[in-house]
Amino acid sequence: MKNVLFSVFALAINVSAYSQLSWSSQNSAFTAVSTGINPLAVVDNNTVWALGYDGSASGANFQTFSKTTNAGTTWTSGSINVGNANYLISDLTAVSGTTAWVTATPTAGGNGGGVWKTTNSGTTWTKQTTASFSSNASFANTVHFWDENNGVAMGDPTGTLFEIYTTTNGGTTWTKLTSASVAPATSGEYGYVHLKEVAGDNVWFGTSTGRIFKSANKGVTWTVVSTPLSDFGGLAESGKIAIKDANTAWILSDLGTVYSTTNGGTSWSTISTITQSSDITFVPGTTSTLIAVGNGTGSSISTNGGTSWTTIESSNSIVSVAALNASTIFGGGFNTSSTSGGAYKLLGSLAVNDVTNQRKNSFRIFPNPTKGEVNIKTDKKIKSTSVLDLSGKIVSRGDSGKVDLSSFTKGTYLLQVEFADGTTSTEKIIKN
Incomplete structure (x- = not known):
């Protein structure tokens, strides 16, 4: 797609404890001031990868990541060398502190983009050539790996189908899906960089027509549903997705409107309006807890599936949020110097009555x-x-x-x- 879209420590005391929730600012270790973070890839309680982008007005093309392996106490940044400094790094996914993948593409799209992998903590990145993205219309948008073997990569349509590849061997070989596995795109429809959500084997992505393509089997087959939005990343309207399972999901629009579905997107209900509009995530391991964040508008929490919200704080500029579980939630913002800010971890207590009985x-x-x-x-x-x-x-x-x-x-x-x-x-x- 041609537009670039622009944790939490918790468990257990009571609802009144929301006032004790706070974000701990962490040094993201990016050298350029105003480097933003989007997306975040939370691997485990200690390991998180972050993709950096230029959050200033200059619009520079950044090829950089940062990583922590000690729950954010320290972060280490590095370069993503894909052999062409002009390529856009469109998404990042990771399965350990050493192994990660990115998608990259010419900024105008076309032949040359694809998937790159590191197995040495980001020191070097190697292109996986069988996810070819070789058409003049190719534009690699997203990539996700569930483990060291199973992954999916998605790009804009190169005809009537979104260009989607799957792998079961870590990307050594990728298989391009056909019309037997993927619902057709509409005329002019395209996707957006790093606009995807994953829960279990389910993976969803939004498009320029406000539709959601979804898979319940790690990207092997895809269906499509409509949503209340007309576009997930346009200037007039945009939105982010959060999913709990194959049936339960939410959309946060750029106007702060929260929509929900309990039937896999067949129908949607408007349930609330909030101040934040940058990102939303479901907290795995809870019944119905959501965290929403905003650029300069702070953050909020809901424990009833988005029907009502409680403000965590109202001033932080957090543009991305990701949760591994009720005790590991991170946010991405902007650094103010090479030694200050950019990453956040949520500290405090979630409601004990919303933590799934494990x-x-x-x-x-x-x-x-x-x-x-x-x-x-x-x-x-x-x-x-x-x-x-x-x-x-x-x-x-x-x-x-x-x-x-x-x-x-x-x-x-x-x-x-x-x-x-x-x-x-x-x-x-x-x-x-």
Whole structure:
């Protein structure tokens, strides 16, 4: 597409705790002042990648990323060298601290764009040539990987179909989809850079006609639905998408209007209007929590699926937001210098009654309150444990079923357990 569109630490006390939510500003490590972040790729509780763009009035073409592997305590920036400094880096996705992909394209579209991969933390990027994007009409917009093997890349139509590729081997080979798998585009319809949303195996993207193309099987087959918008990225109207599952999704328009669907986009309802309009995300692991952010208008939270909202703050310039779970939510803004600002992490507490009950896996901790050792009982394999104070600072790490708080001062802490299957659980601990 020819237009470039322009976390949160939480769980558990009560609804009144919203007043305690706040964004912690982090140094994104971008060298150019006013570098914006969009999109964010949150890999796990500690690892986040961010794609940089020129947020000043100069309109320069940036080929840069930043990354943290310690939950935002420090970020490290780097260059995305795709062999042509004039190519637009249109999207970024990652599956670890070392492995990520980007899509890039000539700014006017055409032959030469495609997908590039790094396996060395962004030091070098290698083009994956079988996602060819070789037509004169090609324009690579988005890419997403669910894991090290399964991914999808999407570009503007090169005829009657959006140019979509899938891979099951990390991009070593990509397969271009045909009309048997993809609903046709309308005349003049196109997509937008990094305008995609993913939940489970579901991936959705919006178009210039206000339609949403969606897949429920990691991009293998695609259907299309209409929305209340006429355009997802135009000057007259634009919007962002948040999805929970195959049926439940939301749209935030550039006017702050929030729409929702519970039937996969067959029908939409207008449910609220808010001040923010830059981005919206559903918080995985909750029943119906949404975070919305705005450029200079702050941020808001809803725990009832967007029907009502509570202001978190009203002044930050946050243009992108992404949530891994109820305890890992990041925002992207603009740095004010090479050593200040640009990235945000949300600190505080979400409503306990909206966090999905994950005790189906027999997860519990005891004793609680405790004077020292805490035991973790679960039927899942524990990958790591983290103890955090209520500011979001990690004060202890481990990887076993026991956590020792005997040396901690009295107070309230959060125990966050990451399991080998990628899920997490968080519990409040009281140290006596």
